[in-house]
Amino acid sequence: MQLQQIVETPVAGSSPIITDEEAGALARTTVNLFRAWQLSDAEACTLLGGMSARTWARWKEGIIGRTDRDLRMRMAHLMGIHKGLRYIFKDAARGYAWIRKSNAAFGGQSALDIMMRGEMADLASLRDWLNAERSAW
Template sequence: MQLQPISVTPFEIGSTEISDSEAAALARTTVNLFNAWKITDAQACTLLGGLSPRTWARWKEGNAGRIPRDLKMRMAHLMGIHKGLRYVFKEPARGYDWIKAPNAAFGGKSALEVMLGGELSDLAVMREWLDAERSAW
């Protein structure tokens, strides 16, 4: 018996694309995370790349709808930031407070202020910084 070659596209091999159902779960988790961080609706919209207040209100009601790729990546970074904080701080409340505290590592700005630059790269930088902090142990 001769095996037939299988045609595989690059996206099928080790794909890291976030599915729609995963994105919906990320949206629900993001709402909960922002509640824990005690951030404003305006800050939430900025962190989510300029999400409209109306769309954010729908998210809070549990209706995220279709989520574009950029927004999926933003939420993935936010979850990475949350995970990093959970590793650094044993008490979740300390991590939630740290987000808003001035930090010499960021020129006296808080992590939230850095992330509120609005760019995807602002979230990526914070995630990388936290990953580096916890890997230094």
């Protein structure tokens, strides 16, 4: 038996770039999501990486300024969390309420408690956990 050479496959670039237009749409959707989750302004600012209260107030008025790469990624993770909840809970209201409920899988903390630690890694971990739950990995 003769060994065959494996053809190299080029690595795809890291995560796709979120355009300015997409970032604006993400920001508007994030405002709506946070309303559905009934977050306080302080909670919203923390989830958005320490956004200033003034900037958050402008966002709620529909005035979205520049968003950096980290903020865009935070919003993408939040949308992934929302998507996971919509797959798991057919009734949207149950999914919105779930983020505040104590969860044994999180040592009695809620998903919001996890997200409020403020690290992007916490958002990514919660998103991954929801994806695993809905996919039965």
